Amino acid sequence: MCGIVGAVAKRNILPILLNGLRKLEYRGYDSAGVAVVNAEDQISRIRSVGKIIELEKALDRAPDIQGTTGIAHTRWATHGPPTESNAHPHMSGSRLALVCNGIVENHESLRLAQKAKGFEFQSDTDTEVIVNEIYQHIAQGADLLNAVKSTIKSLQGAFAIGVISADEPYRLVGARRGSPLVVGVGKDETFLASDMSALLSVTKDFFILDDGDIVDINGTNVTIMDQLGQPQQRQLKTSTLTAESVELGEHRHFMLKEIHEQSTAIANTLEGRITGTGLLEASFGADATQVFDDTRAVQIIACGTSYHAGLVAKYWFEELGVPCQVEIASEFRSRTHAVPDHCLVVTLSQSGETIDTLSALAEAKRIGYGSSLTICNAPESSLVRESDLVLMTHAGPEIGVASTKAFTTQLVALRLLVIALGRRRHLSMEHEAKLIAELRELPAKVDEAIKLEPIIKDIAEQFADKHHTLFLGRGTHYPIALEGALKLKEISYIHAEAYPAGELKHGPLALIDSDMPVISVAPNDRLLDKLKANIEEVRARGGKLIVFADVETEMSEQKNLTVINVASVDSSIAPIIFTIPLQLLSYHVALIKGTDVDKPRNLAKSVTVE
Numbered sequence: 001m002c003g004i005v006g007a008v009a010k011r012n013i014l015p016i017l018l019n020g021l022r023k024l025e026y027r028g029y030d031s032a033g034v035a036v037v038n039a040e041d042q043i044s045r046i047r048s049v050g051k052i053i054e055l056e057k058a059l060d061r062a063p064d065i066q067g068t069t070g071i072a073h074t075r076w077a078t079h080g081p082p083t084e085s086n087a088h089p090h091m092s093g094s095r096l097a098l099v100c101n102g103i104v105e106n107h108e109s110l111r112l113a114q115k116a117k118g119f120e121f122q123s124d125t126d127t128e129v130i131v132n133e134i135y136q137h138i139a140q141g142a143d144l145l146n147a148v149k150s151t152i153k154s155l156q157g158a159f160a161i162g163v164i165s166a167d168e169p170y171r172l173v174g175a176r177r178g179s180p181l182v183v184g185v186g187k188d189e190t191f192l193a194s195d196m197s198a199l200l201s202v203t204k205d206f207f208i209l210d211d212g213d214i215v216d217i218n219g220t221n222v223t224i225m226d227q228l229g230q231p232q233q234r235q236l237k238t239s240t241l242t243a244e245s246v247e248l249g250e251h252r253h254f255m256l257k258e259i260h261e262q263s264t265a266i267a268n269t270l271e272g273r274i275t276g277t278g279l280l281e282a283s284f285g286a287d288a289t290q291v292f293d294d295t296r297a298v299q300i301i302a303c304g305t306s307y308h309a310g311l312v313a314k315y316w317f318e319e320l321g322v323p324c325q326v327e328i329a330s331e332f333r334s335r336t337h338a339v340p341d342h343c344l345v346v347t348l349s350q351s352g353e354t355i356d357t358l359s360a361l362a363e364a365k366r367i368g369y370g371s372s373l374t375i376c377n378a379p380e381s382s383l384v385r386e387s388d389l390v391l392m393t394h395a396g397p398e399i400g401v402a403s404t405k406a407f408t409t410q411l412v413a414l415r416l417l418v419i420a421l422g423r424r425r426h427l428s429m430e431h432e433a434k435l436i437a438e439l440r441e442l443p444a445k446v447d448e449a450i451k452l453e454p455i456i457k458d459i460a461e462q463f464a465d466k467h468h469t470l471f472l473g474r475g476t477h478y479p480i481a482l483e484g485a486l487k488l489k490e491i492s493y494i495h496a497e498a499y500p501a502g503e504l505k506h507g508p509l510a511l512i513d514s515d516m517p518v519i520s521v522a523p524n525d526r527l528l529d530k531l532k533a534n535i536e537e538v539r540a541r542g543g544k545l546i547v548f549a550d551v552e553t554e555m556s557e558q559k560n561l562t563v564i565n566v567a568s569v570d571s572s573i574a575p576i577i578f579t580i581p582l583q584l585l586s587y588h589v590a591l592i593k594g595t596d597v598d599k600p601r602n603l604a605k606s607v608t609v610e
């Protein structure tokens with residue numbers, strides 16, 4: 001959570017910092033701030049509550065603020081409410097400013113010690129202790145770099161920081177432990193940011209800092225050191241992202257843009273991974289064949305939408321005889337496990353920086369699980385670096401907080417993994433060729449599903465005054481119901497629950513009345529008759545149903561039953577197709593509700609706190 005940008009240049013860097021913050025707003029958006037070293041070698045700082053636009057307005061009222069060295073921050077509150085005094089940058093005295101993304105776990109003891117030394121705190125944050133700690137080292141004679149080095153030794157937790165001092169006006173020191181940080185290299189100017197998207201308008205060349213790294217940007221010199229303070233050569237990488245890929249373009253919201261990008265994202269995720277009839281196993285990495293030969297079971301770990309993708313995959317794996325467990329990362333990491341033999345740990349993550357998933361992977365390694373594989377959308381992310389095997393989803397940057405194309409491409413990547421492991425179990429060559437052919441059809445089928453948008457837009461009207469919704473599904477479509485419910489609550493703030501349809505009679509039926517819409521997906525599979533019976537149970541109790549049904553189910557409209565026909569698809573790809581109308585429904589309900597679709601309240605895109 002939170003986004004950091006920093007710069008040292010020979011021009012006024014304020015526009016660069018603001019542009020970077022706009023790109024990082026997905027990481028948090030409850031307050032923002034900027035601090036620059038001005039022409040008089042003083043620090044000018046402006047902070048404001050709310051989104052970046054509020055900071056821009058505040059800066060418009062202070063046109064004299066300019067500088068060639070500076071830092072900026074967009075916040076997702078952890079310690080202390082979103083107020084101006086809690087917004088970053090935080091200062092100690094008037095000549096030292098710092099931005100931080102993450103949490104300092106031992107902030108209470110540091111705060112007590114600093115108070116005893118006479119420090120007066122200006123905020124409720126855990127961050128302020130860091131800048132005070134640096135201040136003390138400088139007061140004892142250290143320069144900015146050495147003060148940062150000494151300070152981070154005393155910090156517990158996961159964080160990334162950027163620090164400037166008016167006494168060293170062309171210097172910016174950054175450090176990362178747990179949270180991401182990249183260094184952008186321009187011509188005679190250097191930048192720091194939480195991710196590359198923030199800097200694409202000024203550079204495409206980046207050093208990706210390793211965990212524990214410290215970077216000293218001093219004029220045009222850049223020195224990267226490891227956690228022991230030893231200088232290190234990190235490879236300069238050129239980003240393949242374009243500035244346009246993180247722009248809204250013609251779309252009203254990133255979420256809508258990303259829903260519409262799904263056929264391309266899926267095609268890109270399949271490209272180079274499949275031949276006419278089979279899977280190219282090397283797509284997972286050089287050691288894939290050896291690791292897969294050794295794998296007897298799969299443990300999937302993920303959070304939120306990525307967890308739902310894992311739940312779908314469990315059905316797929318076990319259908320081919322591969323035992324599979326799926327667990328929410330924050331639960332996995334904090335309980336005792338009976339570790340199975342030869343179990344491949346699979347993490348799923350759009351961002352690759354979700355701290356719960358990273359910690360769960362570390363725990364899995366610690367307690368003796370086998371090899372690890374990540375399915376991830378962010379190259380160079382921590383999960384990618386920490387995993388033995390990697391299959392990137394080539395969805396492109398996902399900016400909307402509500403995950404859409406990352407989910408469907410994760411499902412595609414999981415199908416590839418299911419094929420790879422299924423080969424070692426019940427999957428014949430003929431069956432594999434059939435599954436591959438079905439995957440090839442996906443992009444066209446996705447585009448067909450997107451054409452339902454006008455009908456879905458009309459249906460969304462029914463939710464304008466609703467406070468609760470129930471989603472039903474069976475088999476692989478139970479996780480799709482969970483995902484539909486998550487999308488709706490996330491962006492429209494309507495309370496939504498999902499149940500396996502067969503579980504209704506064990507309690508949730510009591511909730512049914514004409515005021516709570518019930519949404520179901522009805523693929524044409526072997527569970528259809530049972531699902532139809534569950535739908536009747538709802539209707540018999542006065543519930544109003546909206547069913548997205550495979551056209552071949554021949555379900556028809558009746559009293560209290562709205563049927564939206566979805567083009568027929570094979571059951572292996574049906575969960576991917578049935579996700580699309582649920583995404584569109586939540587989007588259009590959110591529009592009607594007037595919420596901030598791309599930046600729903602209280603949330604952030606990349607969850608880098610525990």
Ligand code: AGP
Pocket residue numbers: 303304305306348349350351352353354357401402403404487490604605606607
């Ligand atoms: C999805 O709409 C959510 N915003 C959220 O649940 C997300 O999927 C979760 O935080 C996991 O993120 P990751 O895929 O980046 O690890």
